[in-house]
Amino acid sequence: MNAAEKQAAGKASVKPGLSLRRLRLLSQTVFLLLFLFLLVQTAHRGSFRQVPEPIRLSYPVKIFLELDALNAVATVLSTHSLYRGLLWAVLVIMATLLLGRFFCGWLCPLGTLNHLFGATRRSEPSPKYIERNRTRPWQSLKYYVLFGLLVAAALGTLQIGLLDPISLTLRSLALSLLPALRYLLFELLDAIYELRIPFLWLPADYLGRALRAAIFTPNPTYYRVGWLLGGIFLTILLLNRLIPRFFCRAICPLGALLGLLARFSLFGLEKNHEQCDDCNLCLLHCQGAASPQGGVKWRAAECTLCLNCQDVCPRDVLHFRFFPNLRTSVALQPDLGRRGLLTGVFAGLAFLPLARVSPGVEKNSHPQRIRPPGAVAEEEFLARCLKCGECMKVCPTNALHPAWFEAGLEGLWSPVLIARVGYCVDSCVLCTQVCPSGAIQPLSEEEKLGQAGKRPVKIGLAFIDRGRCLPWAMATECIVCEEHCPTSPKAIRLEEVVVTRPDGSKIKVRQPYVDVERCWGCGICEYKCPVRDRAAIYVTSVGETRSLTNRLLLPERRVS
Amino acid sequence: MTEESPSSRREFLVRTAKAGLAVAASGALGLLLHNREARRPPVTLVPTHRDLSVPQPAGFPRIVMVRGPSPRAITQAAIRELGGMKAFISRQDIVVIKPNMAWDRVPQQAANTNPEVIQALVELCYEAGAKEVRVTDVSCDEARRCFQRSGIAAAAQAVGARVILPEEHLFREVALGGEVLDRWPVFVPFLEADKIINVPIAKQHSLTRVSLALKNWYGILGGVRSRLHQQIHESIADLAAFMKPTLTLLDAVRILVHNGPQGGSLDDVHQLNLVAASVDQVAVDAFGVTLFGYQPTDFRYLILAEARGLGTTRFEELKLKQINL
Numbered sequence: 001m002n003a004a005e006k007q008a009a010g011k012a013s014v015k016p017g018l019s020l021r022r023l024r025l026l027s028q029t030v031f032l033l034l035f036l037f038l039l040v041q042t043a044h045r046g047s048f049r050q051v052p053e054p055i056r057l058s059y060p061v062k063i064f065l066e067l068d069a070l071n072a073v074a075t076v077l078s079t080h081s082l083y084r085g086l087l088w089a090v091l092v093i094m095a096t097l098l099l100g101r102f103f104c105g106w107l108c109p110l111g112t113l114n115h116l117f118g119a120t121r122r123s124e125p126s127p128k129y130i131e132r133n134r135t136r137p138w139q140s141l142k143y144y145v146l147f148g149l150l151v152a153a154a155l156g157t158l159q160i161g162l163l164d165p166i167s168l169t170l171r172s173l174a175l176s177l178l179p180a181l182r183y184l185l186f187e188l189l190d191a192i193y194e195l196r197i198p199f200l201w202l203p204a205d206y207l208g209r210a211l212r213a214a215i216f217t218p219n220p221t222y223y224r225v226g227w228l229l230g231g232i233f234l235t236i237l238l239l240n241r242l243i244p245r246f247f248c249r250a251i252c253p254l255g256a257l258l259g260l261l262a263r264f265s266l267f268g269l270e271k272n273h274e275q276c277d278d279c280n281l282c283l284l285h286c287q288g289a290a291s292p293q294g295g296v297k298w299r300a301a302e303c304t305l306c307l308n309c310q311d312v313c314p315r316d317v318l319h320f321r322f323f324p325n326l327r328t329s330v331a332l333q334p335d336l337g338r339r340g341l342l343t344g345v346f347a348g349l350a351f352l353p354l355a356r357v358s359p360g361v362e363k364n365s366h367p368q369r370i371r372p373p374g375a376v377a378e379e380e381f382l383a384r385c386l387k388c389g390e391c392m393k394v395c396p397t398n399a400l401h402p403a404w405f406e407a408g409l410e411g412l413w414s415p416v417l418i419a420r421v422g423y424c425v426d427s428c429v430l431c432t433q434v435c436p437s438g439a440i441q442p443l444s445e446e447e448k449l450g451q452a453g454k455r456p457v458k459i460g461l462a463f464i465d466r467g468r469c470l471p472w473a474m475a476t477e478c479i480v481c482e483e484h485c486p487t488s489p490k491a492i493r494l495e496e497v498v499v500t501r502p503d504g505s506k507i508k509v510r511q512p513y514v515d516v517e518r519c520w521g522c523g524i525c526e527y528k529c530p531v532r533d534r535a536a537i538y539v540t541s542v543g544e545t546r547s548l549t550n551r552l553l554l555p556e557r558r559v560s
Numbered sequence: 561m562t563e564e565s566p567s568s569r570r571e572f573l574v575r576t577a578k579a580g581l582a583v584a585a586s587g588a589l590g591l592l593l594h595n596r597e598a599r600r601p602p603v604t605l606v607p608t609h610r611d612l613s614v615p616q617p618a619g620f621p622r623i624v625m626v627r628g629p630s631p632r633a634i635t636q637a638a639i640r641e642l643g644g645m646k647a648f649i650s651r652q653d654i655v656v657i658k659p660n661m662a663w664d665r666v667p668q669q670a671a672n673t674n675p676e677v678i679q680a681l682v683e684l685c686y687e688a689g690a691k692e693v694r695v696t697d698v699s700c701d702e703a704r705r706c707f708q709r710s711g712i713a714a715a716a717q718a719v720g721a722r723v724i725l726p727e728e729h730l731f732r733e734v735a736l737g738g739e740v741l742d743r744w745p746v747f748v749p750f751l752e753a754d755k756i757i758n759v760p761i762a763k764q765h766s767l768t769r770v771s772l773a774l775k776n777w778y779g780i781l782g783g784v785r786s787r788l789h790q791q792i793h794e795s796i797a798d799l800a801a802f803m804k805p806t807l808t809l810l811d812a813v814r815i816l817v818h819n820g821p822q823g824g825s826l827d828d829v830h831q832l833n834l835v836a837a838s839v840d841q842v843a844v845d846a847f848g849v850t851l852f853g854y855q856p857t858d859f860r861y862l863i864l865a866e867a868r869g870l871g872t873t874r875f876e877e878l879k880l881k882q883i884n885l
């Protein structure tokens with residue numbers, strides 16, 4: 001068959017009507033849009049119609065994380081229980097056991113984006129494009145990555161979120177690309193607005209308002225090291241230009257897990273080898289590099305069930321069906337090298353001790369490792385946090401940020417509060433509502449504030465830097481920290497003293513003191529402190545309720 | 561030698577002309593953009609004042625205090641006694657109502673202006689023929705939560721007001737022409753309004769002791785306004801000089817007596833069921849401090865404001881009317 005014939009054959013084989021491949025395309029579109037919709041909805045936008053209380057999100061924004069089989073399996077290994085909504089993942093696991101990696105080809109938002117960025121036009125059957133879709137030995141890397149991550153999880157440190165496609169995509173979009181897109185769009189709109197062309201600025205104004213109301217936050221958000229998160233994600237997308245779905249084929253630990261589960265799958269590709277004339281159209285369109293072509297066995301563990309091969313095959317060679325012929329057509333097990341597996345397991349074993357011989361978790365914990373309210377004790381936290389970024393996305397004041405090394409190597413990109421950027425709103429519990437894995441336990445407003453006879457949940461404690469504080473060091477009035485302190489009675493009290501100014505005159509100022517019993521570490525004092533570069537009052541994690549060791553006072557004193 | 565003639569004369573001329581143009585253009589552009597000064601030329605702003613006051617019709621009391629169980633009824637009565645909203649609002653006016661909506665608190669906690677008071681005012685403005693009534697504030701806490709939980713956004717929007725969030729792009733640098741306040745970003749709706757009604761709530765405050773109408777003007781500013789506290793009395797007087805409202809109505813339905821200005825506990829709240837309204841914002845504050853047991857002359861910012869001719873602290877000497885509903 002020459003190229004022209006192939007092309008004609010490829011086109012002719014596009015079956016009209018609702019083929020399974022089109023259904024797959026529809027499913028990918030719907031789930032990607034749903035994913036983006038829920039991402040955008042992971043925010044409090046304010047409702048001017050609602051009665052005041054209480055503020056909750058309207059949509060199940062964490063559902064993709066809960067459908068993620070890797071999240072379920074790895075947290076079971078690290079915590080020995082399946083947390084709340086992660087039970088949904090069992091449905092996906094059961095379906096994968098029967099069908100194979102449909103999740104990758106039909107649901108996964110990163111899979112869909114990779115698919116989109118690696119898409120080949122149907123009429124380009126050049127050897128270059130065919131060759132890059134052959135099964136390669138390096139595709140086994142993802143299994144070794146998976147084994148390493150699972151071994152680390154079993155030892156008690158959850159690192160799957162670094163590479164899990166759902167967490168990775170959520171984190172990258174929410175903390176980097178979405179804010180970056182907002183920046184770009186509003187710079188453009190501002191530029192249009194500044195031109196003051198009558199017929200242009202009004203639509204620009206309305207567009208800006210609509211975007212702020214429906215998609216972005218009213219004011220810009222900033223996330224520490226956001227550039228790196230976005231950079232990694234864009235690199236993953238660009239790699240598709242070299243090898244389609246490179247991330248899915250070589251790295252994705254969720255794909256690897258689902259690939260392993262696919263070994264029981266009853267559904268698969270039956271090949272009529274005699275009919276095949278090696279046109280390689282199936283290879284040209286293969287998403288998983290799963291050997292769809294005639295003459296070799298199809299690899300269940302690599303196939304994303306995109307169904308392209310069946311659709312483009314001009315000769316009736318390829319058919320997806322239940323109970324395909326295992327002897328002639330199907331290889332259920334992935335290619336796993338013993339050395340690779342051992343390397344993965346060894347890396348997983350080595351990670352935890354290496355990470356923990358540096359001081360951090362128990363000894364000499366970082367003072368800025370301020371966790372959100374409701375966070376469980378640090379060791380349990382590291383066994384639960386997926387680093388997905390949901391809590392950081394939903395935080396209304398932009399207070400939560402991906403950690404750099406405040407929580408050690410293990411805690412990379414887990415949430416920490418940076419009070420200079422935002423503070424914990426005393427009546428807000430949204431971060432505790434969106435955590436899919438119980439690293440942050442759900443709290444009610446009453447539990448958080450310690451009403452009804454309970455103690456409030458402390459996330460840290462404020463300290464005054466008397467060398468920078470205006471009334472303490474500069475004979476100048478201020479009281480801003482006290483004014484904003486949300487506890488009642490206030491956790492910052494003022495003492496009136498007469499101090500001397502540089503010119504020798506006397507002035508009465510009010511100097512702030514922190515009440516260690518009442519302060520729970522919200523950080524609004526640090527946020528509002530008029531000393532802009534480094535605040536004269538700052539919060540550190542000491543006294544946090546969740547820790548038995550990072551304490552300051554004996555815990556038995558009661559708050560009146 | 562190459563196999564074909566490398567360049568004809570024509571090609572030689574065209575290429576030389578193109579290269580020459582490119583060289584000339586880059587040189588010209590360089591000279592055009594050349595500048596020894598790294599700083600942008602400073603933008604000079606003309607000091608402005610927002611005087612939105614309207615002469616009060618003769619025969620009506622200058623200040624009115626109304627007490628009663630319904631926040632809505634006492635608000636309506638207060639405005640009626642001052643001469644009615646029609647005396648102050650013209651047809652087609654854009655009216656901005658400025659509640660204190662600074663805190664992420666519910667109405668019972670008395671950190672924000674009473675939503676029923678705001679709702680009554682919005683209705684009165686529309687009845688008087690206002691084109692649009694805008695309700696907004698530059699909150700201290702996260703604005704969306706403040707607007708929602710204060711109940712003000714819902715109450716105002718229900719009767720047709722436009723609620724405007726203090727978004728970052730809606731601020732404009734303004735020369736306030738004050739003694740301590742020079743240039744400051746001001747929230748644009750306050751610059752564009754035809755009429756402004758200031759509706760503070762009476763609260764304790766550790767620096768000024770009481771936060772009333774004049775202190776409420778902090779909420780028109782953006783920027784790092786926590787710097788203003790260093791000379792708070794002068795700042796407040798400067799703001800009052802910059803912004804002369806059409807009307808001032810003090811909400812003392814509930815007042816916050818401890819842990820101001822944001823409170824948090826119902827123990828901090830006293831219920832007075834009272835509003836006070838006037839065209840003189842200084843007089844309203846002078847009356848307001850008496851609710852906390854102080855004398856107007858104890859407040860330096862009131863003395864400064866009076867000295868600048870912004871109003872009177874001797875509110876008892878005005879023609880006043882007290883009503884119990």
